[in-house]
């Protein structure tokens with residue numbers, strides 16, 4: 089069964105609102121984007137979203153925690169891990 093989601097492209101300040109129809113991990117259509125970057129973002133975001141992750145972590149023998157950031161975007165579903 090196909091699902092339609094409305095998402096906003098975050099690749100530039102224009103912020104195009106896009107309608108993405110997909111069936112599971114198969115994207116059937118993307119509408120509303122005005123460039124290829126939006127199409128690629130919509131397909132990634134609806135099927136396997138990625139996020140940069142920042143955090144602070146305690147370090148043994150150190151009073152202040154250390155700031156951390158992933159080197160590349162990681163799958164959103166792995167953030168808690």
Ligand code: SF4
Pocket residue numbers: 097098099100101102103104121122123124125126127
């Ligand atoms: S689809 Fe293209 S123009 Fe629209 S917000 Fe995304 S990057 Fe910007």
